[in-house]
Amino acid sequence: MTADRPNAGEVVLGEFAVSSEPGNERTALALVEGALNGRLNGEQLDRLKTAVAEATMNAIEHGNRNQPELEVVVRVLSSATGVTVTITDLGGEHAPSGPIVAPDLDEKLAGLQSPRGWGLFLIRHMVDAMDVSVDGVEHTVRLVMHVDAPAAAQREGARGDG
């Protein structure tokens, strides 16, 4: 697997793979935290870890369909402006590539939506930017956290469109 190539100005802080078994997102987020080595403050780190965990869960479940012999590759990159984490599986086009239904608590409480379905919502609201690319069977989610980003403004904006 080629994973995702770093952009100009990005330095690879770490690259590792986890097998596609439920629960291995915990391993991924611990490795990401170790690779960052204090690059982010506590609040930003918590947010990025949640996004990494959710994206890795999607890669394991929806991308590699829980096949342990398939790996999810996680790469941690640093630049002058922030930190990027890429998560690559071999599932080709799959969620979160396609359209999604925004989770709505009222509809969930009324039984009109599944109680689940919060993953992509969390990813999008935890990081400063996110994009998805597909190259053949390789499906990569790119999560960006800006260093010194106005975190409070981000949260307020997130709450407003939730």
Place this chain on the structure above:
Amino acid sequence: MTTPSAPIVSMDVRHVGGGAAVVDIRGDVTATCEEPLMAAYEQASTGGTQRLVLNFTGLEYMNSSGIGMIVTLLVRANRQRQKLAAYGLTDHYRQIFELTRLDEAIGIFDTESAALAPASAS
């Protein structure tokens, strides 16, 4: 659909009087915790419990599947006209409860005593 592995969580129930019960959650709240969470709910609901308080002081990790479990618990509590409250959430998980609007349906407090106060549970 992910096949949940063994849960890494414990949920101990305390009946504290006044029609209230506290569930002490320790460990991970994920897809694997459905069975212990619902068992804790059943145990907490015995004796006509009207206020159910979730103690997240020992929470180590919660993911989107765990949030789904909390929503399921909330649905069941609503059906039984029980009030749900929580305390012990870190700032990060408080933020997630706000993003998901769970904080509008579950009273969030700093301490157990505040969560148990008669007018506290939402």
